[in-house]
Amino acid sequence: MTVGILYTWPSSTLILFTSPNTTLNRVMTETEISFLGSLSSISGIIVTPFSGVIMDSLGRKWSCIVFNLAQLASWVIITTCTMVEAILFAMFVFGLSSCMFIVVPIYVGEFCENSIRGSMMSASMIFYGIGMLVSYLMGGLLDYKTMNYVGLSLTVLGLVLFSAMKESPLHLLKIGREREAAKSIAFYRSLKITSKEVEEEIEKLRRILNPDIVETPVEEKVELNIQEAPPTKRSQWQYLRKSHTAQRGLLVCIVLFTASIFQGLMVVQVYAEPLFQKAMPSISSTVASVLFALVCIVAGVVAAYLIDMKGRRPLMIYGSLATGLSCVILGSQIQLNWGPNWLTAVLIYLYCVTYTFGAGTVPYVISSEVFMPEVKSLASMIAMEWAFVSMFVVLFIFNPLVNSLGLGAVFYIFAISCFLSTVFCFYYLPETKGLAVDEIQERLKRPRQ
Numbered sequence: 001m002t003v004g005i006l007y008t009w010p011s012s013t014l015i016l017f018t019s020p021n022t023t024l025n026r027v028m029t030e031t032e033i034s035f036l037g038s039l040s041s042i043s044g045i046i047v048t049p050f051s052g053v054i055m056d057s058l059g060r061k062w063s064c065i066v067f068n069l070a071q072l073a074s075w076v077i078i079t080t081c082t083m084v085e086a087i088l089f090a091m092f093v094f095g096l097s098s099c100m101f102i103v104v105p106i107y108v109g110e111f112c113e114n115s116i117r118g119s120m121m122s123a124s125m126i127f128y129g130i131g132m133l134v135s136y137l138m139g140g141l142l143d144y145k146t147m148n149y150v151g152l153s154l155t156v157l158g159l160v161l162f163s164a165m166k167e168s169p170l171h172l173l174k175i176g177r178e179r180e181a182a183k184s185i186a187f188y189r190s191l192k193i194t195s196k197e198v199e200e201e202i203e204k205l206r207r208i209l210n211p212d213i214v215e216t217p218v219e220e221k222v223e224l225n226i227q228e229a230p231p232t233k234r235s236q237w238q239y240l241r242k243s244h245t246a247q248r249g250l251l252v253c254i255v256l257f258t259a260s261i262f263q264g265l266m267v268v269q270v271y272a273e274p275l276f277q278k279a280m281p282s283i284s285s286t287v288a289s290v291l292f293a294l295v296c297i298v299a300g301v302v303a304a305y306l307i308d309m310k311g312r313r314p315l316m317i318y319g320s321l322a323t324g325l326s327c328v329i330l331g332s333q334i335q336l337n338w339g340p341n342w343l344t345a346v347l348i349y350l351y352c353v354t355y356t357f358g359a360g361t362v363p364y365v366i367s368s369e370v371f372m373p374e375v376k377s378l379a380s381m382i383a384m385e386w387a388f389v390s391m392f393v394v395l396f397i398f399n400p401l402v403n404s405l406g407l408g409a410v411f412y413i414f415a416i417s418c419f420l421s422t423v424f425c426f427y428y429l430p431e432t433k434g435l436a437v438d439e440i441q442e443r444l445k446r447p448r449q
Contacts, residue, residue: 002071002158003101004131005138005151006094008269010036011289012139012147015277017087023144025083034396035088041392043095048385051099052236052377060107060168067103068159070096075152079145102384105368106376110170111188114434118312121365122304125356129300132269133293140286170373173205181205208437209373236378245444246379249370252429252444253383256316256363259421261390263323264414265355267398268292268348276348282341295349299356311433312362316425319358324418326351327411335408359421369432370440 014036017028028036055063074094077086105121112120134154138147166188172181185201186193240246260266276288307315330347333339371379401410430443 001127001131001134002068002151002155003097004128005135005154006071006074006131007040007128008132008135009139009151010091011269012135013144015285016144017084023082024087028084030399032084032088034399036091037398038392038395039088039091040095040098041388041395043092044098044388045385045392047096047099048102048381048388051102051384052381054099055103055106055377056171059171060103060110061162061165062167063103064100064107064165065159065162067097067100068155068162070094071155072152072159075148075155079148079152098388099384101364101387102367102380105364106380107168109368110168111166111184113189114436116308117369118307118365118433119304121368122300122307122361125361125364126297126300126304129293129296132296133290136286136289136293140290169201170205170208173202174209174373178202236375239372239375240378243372243375245441246371246375248444249440250379250382252370253363253367253379254386255421255424256359256366256429257383257387258390259320259417259424260359260363261387261394262414262417263320263355263359263421264327264394264411264417265352265360266391267394268352269296276345283345288345291345292349292352295352296356296360299353300361303357303361306357307361307365308433311431312366313425313429313431316358316362316429317422319354319356319362320418320421320425322354323351323358324415324422326354327415327418331408331411331415333408334411335406359418366429366432369435369437370430370444372437372441 014033016022017024017036018033020027022028051063054066058066070093074090074097077090077093081087081090104124108121108124109117135151138150142150166184167180169181169184169188172178172184182193182198182202185191185198186195189197189201191197240250276283276292277285303315326347330344330351333344333347367380367383398410401413430440430446432440432443435443
């Protein structure tokens, strides 16, 4: 939730920072405004290559705590400094916590049962939406200093809650701490450590981690030169370079994250208040932003239910198609103003719903499901690195694009990305609902199955 608060914090402060009554030492320039929304993506690009090493060395729980400390440092700077340069540096520091988008889905996916894995991983995006809502409410109801102190307090609370969590059982078993892995399973499943269910789960994790039992699809064993004798330990880079299914999974994740960014809703989240002010000048931008966050939360809850009921593939295909149509209609309304102002709001909320059903949820679930443990940290890092590069590009060029092409034309660009995503997912996205990781490897060979 705290990631959502700080990520959308610029939306509540952009108008203040560009007004003569700014709380900073001077008014921000247009370039600095672009950096305010995009600097976190730059630091995300820098830190992401180290996320795999951090996750494997510290574990999932302590990685969350370490990355959350970056948010804490960012809030401390924001609450104590008024220089423009300091605020921009604070957003850069916040970006160091961006690896939470990698760690949290992996962490949750490693202790959840297959039948509810998608819904539980989707829950992280629901709480991100709750963070958006809190951020917009604080921006509309509280003064600048109070808003910052509330954000700081919530981040401290988040650190306390993380410290009460158990480590991922898969990670504990991977480093040879079987007793603690059993305790972790018992904690998350509300079972006794001596129960049969805990023993069965430990055995299942052993099969996932044991390369003699399941390491890669049978057809690839010749290519990977796997012997029935004791296997040789390969690095993650070697595994990724030689495993075709891992490469296909990485390609799918990269395309899905590209779709998630270039379908545009993240831009709307960061620049919500000024965007609503530009699109609907007769409606309070604060009220419109709060309703926008509420719609995101409700849509996230429904998507979390549907993702395990209907599956990942249909949600991504039909969600992207519907989002593309929404962008075309919304762009024409903004450009031609063929309907009343309230219709613009309705179309933006519809766009939010369709996006959340597809590109706003599915990529984060898929990226935590399709990789074997031997390559999960590396492949997830590469996919998320690409996502942050795409995010920086979109956030940085959004304001210049709006100023040169108009807001309506920008939504046409988003629509093109939506339609391309639909075509790719129809042919290449496999269904992973309820499947174990070794079964997913087989699906990667026949994605339309």
